[in-house]
Amino acid sequence: MARILDKATSQPRRRFSLTNAFTIRRSPARSRLASITLRIPANAQPNRVDLVATVGVRGVTGIAQVLFRVFRDGREIFNTLQGIESAGSEQNYVVTFQAEDRNVRSGSHVYTVTAENTTANTRVDVVGPISFSGLAVKTRT
Numbered sequence: 001m002a003r004i005l006d007k008a009t010s011q012p013r014r015r016f017s018l019t020n021a022f023t024i025r026r027s028p029a030r031s032r033l034a035s036i037t038l039r040i041p042a043n044a045q046p047n048r049v050d051l052v053a054t055v056g057v058r059g060v061t062g063i064a065q066v067l068f069r070v071f072r073d074g075r076e077i078f079n080t081l082q083g084i085e086s087a088g089s090e091q092n093y094v095v096t097f098q099a100e101d102r103n104v105r106s107g108s109h110v111y112t113v114t115a116e117n118t119t120a121n122t123r124v125d126v127v128g129p130i131s132f133s134g135l136a137v138k139t140r141t
Contacts, residue, residue, distance in 0.1 A: 002137040005044050008036035013128035016056055016092070021125040024057070024066060030114040034132035042106045049101040049136045051078075053113045056094050056129050059086035062122035070099045071112045077101050084124045092127065104136070 012034050013020070025031045033055055040047060051070055063085050070078040078099035085091070101111075113132050117124050 002139050005040055005047060005136040005138055006038045007133075007135050008038050009131070009133040010034040010036050011129070011131045013056070013126075013130040016128050018058075018127060021058065021127045024115045024117045024124045024126060026120070027067065027116040027118045030069070030116045031126065033113045033115055033126065033130050035110055035112040036132055036134050037108055037110050038134050038136045039108045040104050040106045040136055044106060044138050046103050046139050046141060047136060048139050049104055049111075049134055051099040051101065051111060051132070051134045052096070054094060054096040054129065054131045055113075055115065056092070056127050057084055058125045058127045059084040059091050059093070060123040060125055061086050062119065064117050064119045064122035064124045066095075066124055067116050067118050068095065068097060069114050069116075071114070072101055072104070072109050081118070086122070
């Protein structure tokens with residue numbers, strides 16, 4: 001049986017909104033979407049941190065590839081790529097992904113999720129919602 005060590009959530013945007021949309025920056029620049037802090041106590045090995053992110057996006061121009069990344073204390077631990085189409089087809093997407101971080105050392109750790117558009121001459125906006133959560137558990141193995 002796993003023992004819960006810590007839990008954190010961030011929901012910077014609670015709903016879809018074209019009025020409050022912002023454009024995802026072109027790679028190698030990144031748009032920071034959300035951050036959480038999790039604390040791992042001493043003697044909490046082995047452990048696992050389960051992370052879940054949900055981001056509402058809208059394709060504005062062309063067919064873009066959006067690279068979502070998760071960082072722990074500024075070091076990338078996970079990434080995934082999502083294609084986003086624009087006018088003439090689907091425009092609004094809710095992208096959800098899950099990442100796992102194992103055997104994290106004790107202490108306080110900042111997890112951050114970012115997005116970057118890797119395709120030239122395209123545009124993707126974040127329209128919401130945005131949510132990011134993490135659950136740290138002590139495991140048996």
